[in-house]
Amino acid sequence: xIELKHVSKVFPTAEGGFHALKDVSLTIGDGDIYGIVxxxxxxxxxxxxxxxxxxxxxxxxxxxxxxxxxxxxQKELIAQRRSISMIFQQFNLLMQRTCLKNICFPMEIARIKxxxxxxxxxxxxxxxxxxxxxxxxxxxxSGGQKQRVAIARALxxxxxxxxxxxxTSALDPKTTRDIxxxxxxxxxxxxxxxxxxxxxxxxxxxxxxxxxxxxxxxVMETGTVEQVFSSPQTEAGRRLVYPDGVRIEQLPAANVIRxxxxxxxxxxxxxxxxxxxxxxxxNILGADTRNVNGQAFGTMLLGLPEDAGEAxxxxxxxxNQPNVTMEEVRxxxx
Amino acid sequence: MLEFxxxxxxxxxxxxxxxxxxxxxxxxxxxxxxxxxxxxxIGLPLGVLLVVGAKDGIHPLPLPLMQAxxxxxxxxxxxPFLILMVLVMPLSRVIVGTTIGTVGILVPLTVAxxxxxxxxxxxxxxxxxxxxxxxxxxxxxxxxxVVWKVLLPESLPSLLSGFTTAFVTxxxxxxxxxxxxxxxxxxxxxxxxxxxxxxxxxxxAVIVLVILVQIFQSIGxxxxxxxxxxxxxxxxxxxxxxxxxxQEK
Numbered sequence: 283x284i285e286l287k288h289v290s291k292v293f294p295t296a297e298g299g300f301h302a303l304k305d306v307s308l309t310i311g312d313g314d315i316y317g318i319v320x321x322x323x324x325x326x327x328x329x330x331x332x333x334x335x336x337x338x339x340x341x342x343x344x345x346x347x348x349x350x351x352x353x354x355x356q357k358e359l360i361a362q363r364r365s366i367s368m369i370f371q372q373f374n375l376l377m378q379r380t381c382l383k384n385i386c387f388p389m390e391i392a393r394i395k396x397x398x399x400x401x402x403x404x405x406x407x408x409x410x411x412x413x414x415x416x417x418x419x420x421x422x423x424s425g426g427q428k429q430r431v432a433i434a435r436a437l438x439x440x441x442x443x444x445x446x447x448x449x450t451s452a453l454d455p456k457t458t459r460d461i462x463x464x465x466x467x468x469x470x471x472x473x474x475x476x477x478x479x480x481x482x483x484x485x486x487x488x489x490x491x492x493x494x495x496x497x498x499x500x501v502m503e504t505g506t507v508e509q510v511f512s513s514p515q516t517e518a519g520r521r522l523v524y525p526d527g528v529r530i531e532q533l534p535a536a537n538v539i540r541x542x543x544x545x546x547x548x549x550x551x552x553x554x555x556x557x558x559x560x561x562x563x564x565n566i567l568g569a570d571t572r573n574v575n576g577q578a579f580g581t582m583l584l585g586l587p588e589d590a591g592e593a594x595x596x597x598x599x600x601x602n603q604p605n606v607t608m609e610e611v612r613x614x615x616x
Numbered sequence: 617m618l619e620f621x622x623x624x625x626x627x628x629x630x631x632x633x634x635x636x637x638x639x640x641x642x643x644x645x646x647x648x649x650x651x652x653x654x655x656x657x658i659g660l661p662l663g664v665l666l667v668v669g670a671k672d673g674i675h676p677l678p679l680p681l682m683q684a685x686x687x688x689x690x691x692x693x694x695x696p697f698l699i700l701m702v703l704v705m706p707l708s709r710v711i712v713g714t715t716i717g718t719v720g721i722l723v724p725l726t727v728a729x730x731x732x733x734x735x736x737x738x739x740x741x742x743x744x745x746x747x748x749x750x751x752x753x754x755x756x757x758x759x760x761x762v763v764w765k766v767l768l769p770e771s772l773p774s775l776l777s778g779f780t781t782a783f784v785t786x787x788x789x790x791x792x793x794x795x796x797x798x799x800x801x802x803x804x805x806x807x808x809x810x811x812x813x814x815x816x817x818x819x820x821a822v823i824v825l826v827i828l829v830q831i832f833q834s835i836g837x838x839x840x841x842x843x844x845x846x847x848x849x850x851x852x853x854x855x856x857x858x859x860x861x862x863q864e865k
Contacts, residue, residue: 334754356758363756374751377846378770388755390765419845439755 284310284333284443284475289342291328291499302328303339304499310492312442315469315476317490317507319483319522325499326479330445333477334366335359346443364392367436371448373428375420381407381431382416388438399438406434410464426457433464437472444468446478450485462488483522487511487574495519507574512542512581513607524570524581537593538567538611541600543580552603553584562587562596583611629816636804637824643718644800644828648787651725655786656779659730662689663737664763667744674749675759692731697789700728701796716797721790729786736782740774741767773844780836784829791825801825 291303302325310316320326331337332344335351344351351362367388375384382403389399407413410430420428429449436444446465450458466489469476478490486493486507494504497518503510514520543552557563565585572579586593600608620626665685669677692700701724705715708723744767752766768775791802801821809818 336750336754360756360758363754366754368751368754370747370751372745372747374745374747376748376766376770378772378844387752387765391755391757391761421846445754 283312283347284308284477285343285345286329286332287343287345289329289332289339289344291325291332291337292340302499303332306342306496306499306501308494308501308504310475310477312475313469313473314492315466315478315490317478317480317486317493318496319480319486319493320496320518321522322481323498324496326481326496327447329496330368330447330477330479333443333445334363334368364388364439365441366443366445367439367441368445368447369429369432369436369449371451373420373425373432373452375428375432375435377420380417380419381412381423381434384420384431385435385438388435392439402438403434406437407431409437409468410434424457425453426461429453429457429461430464433461433468437468437474441474443475443477446476446480448479448481451480451482458485459488465489487572495522508544508579511572511574511579512544513609537586539584539586539597539600539608540611541582541584541606541608543582544605544607552600552606556596556599560592560595560599562592562599564596626816629814629820632814632817633820637801637820640799640801640804640821641824641828644787644790644802644825647718647721647725647790647793647798647800648783651722651729651790652779652783652786654722654726655729655733655782658726659733659782660737660775662730662734663741664767666734666738667741667767668759668763674753674762689731689734692727693735695728697728697792698795700724701793704728705796718799721793721796721798724796725786725789725793728789729782732785733778733782736778737775740771740778743774744771773840773846776836776843777840780833780840783832783836787825787829787832801828 286306286308289303289306290301292299292301306325306329308316308318318326318329328337332339333346335344339352342352346362346366349362351359354362375381376387379387382400385403385406386396386399389402390396394402404413404416407416410433412427412430412434415423415427415431420431423431432449444465449465450461453461462485465476465478468474469489476489478485480486490507492505493507493510495502495510495514495516495518497516502516502518503514510519511523514523541552553564553566564587566582567585568583570581572581586596597608600606621630662685665677666682667673668675669682671679671682695703701721704724704727707727708715708720711723712719714720748770749762749766752762757765790798790800791805794800794802794804794806797803797807801824805818805821805825808814809821
């Protein structure tokens, strides 16, 4: 279990300091795939580097399985880092070593016998689907292949935690899906806790179980992906979940509500039955479905009729539907 | 043309060249190799220190220490080589017991070139991708392991091409040392040929120096390219430098 307790990070600047993280507290359970999502500059990269203390928090604690990393000496910290591996946007492979030697590198550092290390490295190449690339150099590989080698390298020392820092941001959409599937597969097979840093909600949808939304160095909301996606509670959350929101003043209706269908049900019948059962017509201002962990999540932006009575009827009707949550949208901006 | 070679003065000088050039080349190569070796023994660790200990390095060291190192290097680098050679003579007497000849010149050559080597190495090591060093630290490398297993091997092609530059520069310094009694081709052209107005010997020695530089530069460039796995992928023979076809899975 990873616990961040009131972690703050201040970078010294001429103007007295830049607060990259402000009082961040998070708990990440064993075996979770935990997404940390935010716009660029929100402090995501700093936050993930605080987990293995590549960045030392200015204040607060980083506790992994009950041990406080900030209180550790250099030796203990180095030992601890071997159970936390990391993959990067730019892969960061050693360009002068073959793939096999790249994967052997962390084992070399951990003083594992060379023959054993090479045997393990070949197994890992098999796992990531590149068994024939052992003797190739990174310069000969495509981006997706490089990230696979980086993942194999990250798994070499049987880590408990895998940190992914924008690991798919330099890849094309198809390769991104392949790599995410591989990470999910590894999480399922080996039970490794995965922390995913990304600015793309699509990545969170694809693989995460839990998500934290980070904005200007603060954690705005946390929860399961289902919770946060079906009804984001904060402005920052809404901005990320509904990035193409429309300006309210451009909408033809007075009252706008957002409804979310939590799994399974299709939303077309609801609007039709609303018209048939109550005789109320609503405008569909926008709709979207997302696939979150195999369940369909639909959201819809509805413009209610201007007549207050009819609007109330519609709201009451929707509220009574199972598997549907509803919220009023006030001053919602793109 | 033939008349020129049949001139007894020219023939005598040509005879001198044939007789003495091989040993002079040996002396020049010997001083250059040994001085380069010592210059790297001192300069390379200094270059590593300058990169690793910098404010944004992987193991920042106290600022006053870094400033002191930088000042010493700049000071030595700003001194003209001939003046430095004269200044270092007492040190040379202490270390190798003499100030003249091939051995006497080793100390001034080393002192003059290690700061240059340090700056060259610093430049090569700074090219290193910060992210790769960060990855190594994340894997639990100590600072020493980052330097020894990542920083130096990954910078090898650039270090090799820097080494070639340093080697050729030290060869040039060595030739200048003919003024203060160093041996080799420099002394042949300055002490013997110039002072005795033996122009054929002078030009002959210069031509041999040019050829030497060409040879070392070619070997160095070739090794640097060969060592670089980013270009050829295999680091194999020339001609296979073009990008290997990428195999998409």
